[in-house]
Amino acid sequence: MSSLPPIAGGTIEVSTTRWPLIYVRFVGQADDDTFDQYLDELTRAISRPGRRTFLFDATECGYVSSYARRRQAEWMRQQESIIRRETAGVAFALTAPLVRGALTAILWLEPLSCAYAVVRDEAAALARCRGWLEPYGLTIPERDGVPA
DSSP states (O other): EEEEEEEEEEEEEOOOTTTTEEEEEEEEEOHHHHHHHHHHHHHHHSOOOOOEEEEEEEEEOOOHHHHHHHHHEEEEEHHHHHHHHEEEEEEEOOOHHHHHHHHHHHHHSSSOOOOOOESSSHHHHHHHHHHHGGGGGGOOBTTTOOOO
């Protein structure tokens, strides 16, 4: 197993501007410090009470380091009770069929404590998030005048 070096300029955006949607977008390969900052931002985002959904948009994500995979797994274990109590669902948008299959297999072996879906694009992920919120009478606000 080889470990690829980080690619300069990888970013991770965490946005709650369309609450109850927590939108996370990965672009390129983030270095370890950027990944740790992302987890700090995500922790702040979930500290807001109330039902929510997550959309993890990894359609432009680069290689994910073993450090990042380990830290994300630790974070998920630490936040499990909040996720179970407050999260209506988690949608993962991944363009590569092989990566979607791998994540689906991982989640089959270690399922999340809430509903989840692994889909091919942001639109499908957003549709899933809307569906999970609907039974709670919640909607995702429009983005720049465009329906969510």
